[in-house]
Amino acid sequence: xxxxxxxxxxxxxxxxxxxxxxxxxxxxxxxxxxxxxxxxxxxxxxxxxxxxxxxxxxxxxxxxxxxxxxxxxxxxxxxxxxxxxxxxxxxxxxxxxxxxxxxxxxxxxxxxxxxxxxxxxxxxxxxxxxxxxxxxxxxxxxxxxxxxxxxxxxxxxxxxxxxxxxxxxxxxxxx
Numbered sequence: 001x002x003x004x005x006x007x008x009x010x011x012x013x014x015x016x017x018x019x020x021x022x023x024x025x026x027x028x029x030x031x032x033x034x035x036x037x038x039x040x041x042x043x044x045x046x047x048x049x050x051x052x053x054x055x056x057x058x059x060x061x062x063x064x065x066x067x068x069x070x071x072x073x074x075x076x077x078x079x080x081x082x083x084x085x086x087x088x089x090x091x092x093x094x095x096x097x098x099x100x101x102x103x104x105x106x107x108x109x110x111x112x113x114x115x116x117x118x119x120x121x122x123x124x125x126x127x128x129x130x131x132x133x134x135x136x137x138x139x140x141x142x143x144x145x146x147x148x149x150x151x152x153x154x155x156x157x158x159x160x161x162x163x164x165x166x167x168x169x170x171x172x173x174x175x
Contacts, residue, residue, distance in 0.1 A: 128171070128172050131166075131172045132166075132167055132172065135163050135166050135167050135172075136167060138163055139160060139163045139164065139167070142156055142159055142160050142163065143160070
């Protein structure tokens with residue numbers, strides 16, 4: 001009753017498989033129902049199963065999408081780690097420069113100052129009423145902050161006190 005699967009030397013085309021299946025279906029319906037005596041001598045062969053397509057071919061439309069998403073995630077992770085590396089390097093250089101400045105050495109070479117190519121543009125001073133509105137807004141935002149520990153609460157309270165002084169003052173410092 002169990003037959004070995006039929007191996008093809010050449011892969012049949014879809015049209016050929018459909019034709020073969022249609023022939024077998026036509027024979028099954030046209031033949032009269034076999035009696036029990038003929039059933040024992042004759043074993044009907046089941047139609048061969050069509051070859052199953054591989055997973056990669058079945059979902060070939062997903063591969064470009066998968067590759068694009070993978071490339072995007074890789075680029076994102078690469079840029080994120082690159083940014084972290086530059087931040088770490090900046091922190092290391094600042095800590096190294098502060099430690100070298102605190103310990104006196106006999107041969108100190110002054111670091112060349114970076115040249116300023118663009119002059120600083122002077123802007124018009126902000127009017128006092130706008131400054132007061134700005135300070136009020138900052139004070140409202142400070143009131144919304146939830147401190148995590150007592151030190152942070154103390155720092156926020158000091159900042160709020162300074163803002164209140166600026167708001168109540170008759171003349172404001174220029175920003």
